[in-house]
Amino acid sequence: MVSAVPDCSNSSLSCCFIKRNWFRLLESSKGESFPGKDAVYRFLNHAGFAWRRFLTSLSVATVRKVSTLTSVDRDTVFIVDDSMFERNRSKAVELLARFKDHATGAYYxxxxxxxxxxSDGHTFLPLDFALLSSSKSAINGMSENIDKRSHGYKRRQESLRSAPQVIASMLDRALAAxxxxxxxxxxSWFTxxxxxxxxxxxxxxxxxxxxxxxxxxxxxxRKLSLKELYAAAxxxxxxxxGILRCIRTELAPDIPVRVVFVRHRTKKNEWLAILTTDLSLSVEDVIRIYAIRWDIEVxxxxxxxxLRLQKEFQGRSYDLLISHTTLVFSRYILLAWQHRQSTDARSFGGLFYLLCDEVGTLDWAVALQQLLDHINEIxxxxxxxxxxxxxxxxxxxxxxxxSYIKACLPISCCES
Incomplete structure (x- = not known):
């Protein structure tokens, strides 16, 4: 199992860029160079791998590289948010639960x-994640066969904790790394x-x-509601x-804050409130820094x-969901680093398809090299x-x- 881990991880990371699922990939002429489907799924379902440590280490290492390209005066932020991880057609997935999508009002x-x-406002890098279940609206419970000493068991325990508790733990791990x-x-769900x-x-x-x-x-x-606070600002x-009002107040004892009211972009008669605990920031800086939060939505x-999140691998194990999500996040880190190094204005979508083309080019170059080796052998x-x-x-x-074909050939072949 251990010897197959590098092959399985590399294949899982690159599978998305080949534009084929595992079944079609293994049925193709390239199938012999990839691990078998059973080996890959055993790898993804294994509860003993420290996927969180892998993702955090990769992200922090990339953050250090990005920091060398960033001005020391640039604001860097941690961004916290949640998103739907849908499994609407599933019935037996471990820890499956029912949630309400607050954007549409529908349940999933x-x-x-x-x-x-x-994020530094230009590059976003995922540091950590948790797939949260719910003890109140749970459809399926935790597997009884899981080893309680494993990383998988700890992730399962975490899935039943509240979001604020998990966020505090995420911050501790990120700072420690x-x-x-x-x-x-x-x-607003977390403030x-x-x-x-x-x-x-x-x-x-x-x-x-x-x-x-x-x-x-x-x-x-006096204790004021948000509407009353707007009137007092x-x-x-x-x-x-669009910047309307501002006031300094306290959200709770020993938590002084400044609240900035801005006009709603689409509903001109309404306003939005942005809170900050940094009282030294100007109202313009508060809005500018908060705008970086959109990076996580992208x-x-x-x-x-x-990157085929939720779609690429289908399984019932909670470990598979964790490993699959980690691999998808790792692919995004690759795209983010490529995007940061680029000097043009290519989008992430453009970079994704460019990498898909490069994978095809590499296959062509390997075939050409094999032909040359065969000729040299004869x-x-x-x-x-x-x-x-x-x-x-x-x-x-x-x-x-x-010249672009010569670039794909080793120098030794050109000089032989």
Whole structure:
């Protein structure tokens, strides 16, 4: 099993760029060079692999490389958000639960994919994730055969914890691994006093959207709702259109915050509230930094549309879902690094299809090299005169090849 791990991991990472599923790939002429389907699924279903450590190490190493390309004055952030991980056609998937999609109001079967990533406003890199289930709306429970000492068991236990608890653990792991940021950006579902207090305790500031719910803000001894806070806020004079008001308040004792009110982009008669715990930021900087949060939405779209998240592997094991998601996130890190190194304005979609073409080009180059090796082998077995003739003809043929084809050939072949 251990000896097959590199082959299985490399094949699983590159499978998406070949534009074929495992069945079609193994049925093709390339199938002999890939591990068998059973070997791959045993690899993905194994509960003993530390997938989280792999993803975090890969992400942090890439963050360090990206940081060398980033100005020291540029703001870096952690972004926290969740997205649907749908398994609507499944019945026997481990820890399957029912959730409500708050965007559409419809219910779905699957998991909440809670994700934390790092961004500098140009490059987003996923650091950690958790596929959250629910003990209240669970359809299936945990497998009884899992080894309680394994990484898989710990991930299963984590899936039943609340999102704020998981986010705090994610921050601890990211900071311990060496990732650094100044702010934690979050949507309105997470901007609650207990979680904000946990973030502040770790030396980070929070910038997040505020939902108009039963929160109360302390202003001069009075507890105000968000609407009442808007009425008490002072108008802002700014060159930026859409910035309405701003006020300093307390979300809870010992949690001073500043709330900035901006006009709703599509509903002009409504406003949105953005909260920050960094009181030194200007209102323009609060909005500018919070806009980086959109990077994680692009990430979710890319992984589901291009990198086959939820679609590539089908299984009932929770371990397979974790390993599959980790591999998809690793592919995104590859695309993000390629995008950061590029000097043109190619999108992630363009880079994805470019890498697919490169995989095809590599296959063609391997076939050409095998042909040359075969010719050289025949030449060495022939007589001296025939061998010299073959070598001369081969050199003449190589000399007239286009430069882009020569680039695919080793120097040794061109000089032989």
């Amino acid at each position: 079967k699957g998991f909440r994919m809670l994700t934390m990533g790092w 060496g990732a650094t940021a100044s702010y934690v950006l979050m949507d 609650h006093a207990p979680l904000i207090g946990e973030v502040i305790a770790r030396g980070l500031d929070v910038i997040g959207m505020v939902k108009n719910d039963n929160k109360r803000f302390l202003v001069q001894g 002072f108008p802002v004079v700014s060159n930026k259109r 990430f979710f779209k890319c992984t589901k549309s291009l 030449a060495t077995k022939a007589g001296k005169k025939l061998s010299a003739l073959i070598q001369r003809q081969l050199q003449q043929w190589i000399a007239v090849l286009p």
